[in-house]
Amino acid sequence: MTDTWLILGASSAVARAFAREAASHGAALLLAGRDMEDLERQAADLSIRYEVPAVPMRFEARDLASHAGFVAECRSRAADGLLNVFLAFGIMPEQTEADADPQIAAAMVEANFTGAASILGALGPVLEAQRGGSVVALGSVAGDRGRKRNFLYGATKAALLTYLQGYAARLSGAGVRVLCIKAGPVDTAMTWALPKLPFMATPRAFAAAAWARTRSGSGSAYLPRIWWPVMSIIRLLPTPIFNRLDI
């Protein structure tokens, strides 16, 4: 039996590296996203390189009405083993842009949280019925404490974490593992325009570490791990000190 990884947001640099990890371990792939030309190229490359089935699929997180049909298509196109999910889509406009334009703010909430909750909700019954599999979703260290530079983005990731905690509890009886990765900065399109960030991971190293966690139980994990002690300190900083930091 061949397991399948459904990669949501498969054009993301992190997702691309994770898809290679999954393929190198013999998994079939459903590569879902908006840039069909890129997904077709990626699917062709992975299926030749690793000799696994790889199928490009159109997916728009904000088109909630399409999610039930999309899940039905996933069921028909997945291989004969367990369906697993890697949720990697998201956007991070600057806080100042979101403050200035409510459409930008709403688009971020819709993509990062509403869309994630909707597609995971639609996938829930499929995962429950198969009695196994993993869901790995990309949260962020930004969700641990609202910082002045990106608290709306952080809020969407905090909401996603809370959703995933309940989702994990609901699916635990069916043996489905649900992991929220609290990601630190990764060198991708999302961070290219930002000033140099500490402990920046490469997508490849990040994806390898994420893959290694897919067999562990439900919960959350900081990646890279250095962010666990860093965020433990950030969370404990007294509010007057935290508010003075320019972060």
Ligand SMILES: NC(=O)c1ccc[n+]([C@@H]2O[C@H](COP(=O)([O-])OP(=O)(O)OC[C@H]3O[C@@H](n4cnc5c(N)ncnc54)[C@H](OP(=O)(O)O)[C@@H]3O)[C@@H](O)[C@H]2O)c1
């Ligand atoms: N990079 C970091 O430092 C970092 C840190 C913490 C967490 N994360 C999280 O990691 C995940 C992957 O990000 P990345 O760094 O790999 O950035 P990325 O390369 O910019 O990837 C983001 C992906 O999300 C997709 N996407 C955005 N809106 C979508 C929508 N409405 N429907 C479907 N797909 C949509 C994009 O698709 P298009 O190509 O079609 O635009 C793109 O493929 C995100 O959830 C991000 O929040 C990243």
